[in-house]
Amino acid sequence: MKIxxxxxxxxxxxxxxxxxxxxxxxxxxxxxxSVEEGAGTGASIMDAAYREAGAELATTSKxxxxxxxxxxxxxxxxxxLSGAKPGAWVAALFDPFxxxxxxxxxxxxxxxxxxxxxxxxxxxxxSMDVLSSQSNLAGYKAVLAAANxxxxxxxxxxxxxxxxxAARVFVxxxxxxxxxxxxxxxxxxxxxSxxxxxxxTKEQIQSLGAKPIFVESVEGIEGEGSGGYATEMSxxxxxxxxELVSSxxxxxxxxxxTALIPGRAAPRLISDAQIATxxxxxxxxxxxxxxxxxxxxxQADQVVEKHGVKIIGYANTPGHLxxxxxxxxxxNHYNFLSAFWxxxxxxxxxxxxxxxxxxxxxxxxIVNERLNG
Ligand code: NAD
Numbered sequence: 001m002k003i004x005x006x007x008x009x010x011x012x013x014x015x016x017x018x019x020x021x022x023x024x025x026x027x028x029x030x031x032x033x034s035v036e037e038g039a040g041t042g043a044s045i046m047d048a049a050y051r052e053a054g055a056e057l058a059t060t061s062k063x064x065x066x067x068x069x070x071x072x073x074x075x076x077x078x079x080x081l082s083g084a085k086p087g088a089w090v091a092a093l094f095d096p097f098x099x100x101x102x103x104x105x106x107x108x109x110x111x112x113x114x115x116x117x118x119x120x121x122x123x124x125x126x127s128m129d130v131l132s133s134q135s136n137l138a139g140y141k142a143v144l145a146a147a148n149x150x151x152x153x154x155x156x157x158x159x160x161x162x163x164x165x166a167a168r169v170f171v172x173x174x175x176x177x178x179x180x181x182x183x184x185x186x187x188x189x190x191x192x193s194x195x196x197x198x199x200x201t202k203e204q205i206q207s208l209g210a211k212p213i214f215v216e217s218v219e220g221i222e223g224e225g226s227g228g229y230a231t232e233m234s235x236x237x238x239x240x241x242x243e244l245v246s247s248x249x250x251x252x253x254x255x256x257x258t259a260l261i262p263g264r265a266a267p268r269l270i271s272d273a274q275i276a277t278x279x280x281x282x283x284x285x286x287x288x289x290x291x292x293x294x295x296x297x298x299q300a301d302q303v304v305e306k307h308g309v310k311i312i313g314y315a316n317t318p319g320h321l322x323x324x325x326x327x328x329x330x331x332n333h334y335n336f337l338s339a340f341w342x343x344x345x346x347x348x349x350x351x352x353x354x355x356x357x358x359x360x361x362x363x364x365x366i367v368n369e370r371l372n373g
Contacts, residue, residue: 002031002068003067003068005033005039006060007038008074012316012319015042015319016330017073019043019326022330023050024054026338033054036060061082065083066083066084067083068084069091069337071091072093074095075094075106076090087112089114090114094117096115096368096371114358117131119354119358120354120357122353125354128336130329134325134328135175137317137318139178139184141317141321142258143169143185143254149283150282150283155188166190167190167253168254169252169253170192170194170249170255171255172258172270173269174196177287182194192209193252202214215237215244233267242271246274250278255285256285257270260288265292266292270284275309281309282309283311284309284311289315298311301313336354
């Protein structure tokens with residue numbers, strides 16, 4: 001059983017899908033691991049560290065040759081995989097709704113594409129969930145990046161020269177990233193408030209010492225859909241939310257937006273007119289910028305200045321913490337494959353609940369019901 005770990009191809013991708021720690025663990029299960037030379041450089045992992053852990057270091061084609069499983073952060077182009085075993089598994093991020101052609105190419109090539117972002121949100125899969133592990137780091141980094149662009153301090157400071165007021169931070173969307181953003185902003189000494197469409201988050205916001213800001217005027221609203229994800233909200237709700245945001249946002253210094261809806265463009269939470277009500281010098285970090293953006297006018301990897309407000313957002317936020325993001329992503333991969341390791345077969349054998357959820361392609365077909373439904 002051979003596992004290949006490739007160097008990521010995307011220009012801004014510094015993460016790597018295996019670390020020396022997970023290489024050792026895969027070898028302990030009986031696998032042979034081949035790592036492409038230089039794969040870990042962006043995450044400060046040198047080739048020698050992989051070699052010491054027992055991996056073979058190889059060129060792309062040598063690493064892929066005869067591989068049963070290929071691990072990636074972002075799924076590689078199918079051309080890169082020539083030489084892998086027929087029907088080989090590729091576990092990575094596939095961005096399946098947006099990248100349909102890539103999924104088709106995997107089906108045509110006969111590989112089994114295992115989409116890590118389709119990991120079901122069930123208790124036993126928590127340790128395999130890359131969306132959580134990466135979002136947590138992204139929420140932290142978003143606050144630091146916003147603090148960096150902000151021309152004032154976060155904590156209240158009483159100095160001989162006078163008092164510096166604490167920054168007001170508003171977090172929109174309180175999933176994994178939002179919770180970490182709240183915690184990080186609190187640690188930096190800001191006054192924090194937050195909102196979400198799922199009422200279950202109210203308590204979580206309060207437990208972190210932040211103030212919940214919720215639409216109360218629309219009856220019977222519950223934005224929680226399957227798997228704990230948000231649903232798209234009614235027009236009435238969206239209107240009430242826009243009014244609430246407008247009145248609150250004008251008093252904020254920093255806004256962090258994290259709202260996502262699986263399989264759809266990110267919901268628009270802040271319009272240009274609302275930005276215009278904010279104080280000059282305020283900063284908005286749009287964590288959803290790569291999924292279409294929560295904020296009108298936000299652009300990936302650029303500082304957009306509108307009405308004196310800076311709007312920022314990274315195309316790949318976890319990639320800005322490549323070492324930790326890789327360590328956690330690599331453990332997610334290991335936790336996933338090792339949980340299904342069949343000692344007799346000497347390889348993982350997936351069960352239906354998780355296998356059917358993550359498998360996009362098999363036997364030349366697209367087999368995932370979320371894509372075919
Ligand atoms: P996400 O990344 O899908 O979305 C981010 C947040 O934005 C969510 O809280 C969502 O409700 C919110 N949102 C969407 N539309 C909005 C709007 N119009 N206005 C304001 N907020 C909006 O969310 P996530 O981080 O994946 O977390 C979703 C839930 O799933 C959380 O409760 C999380 O704890 C849970 N979860 C469970 C598991 C598991 O059990 N294995 C794993 C990860 C997350």
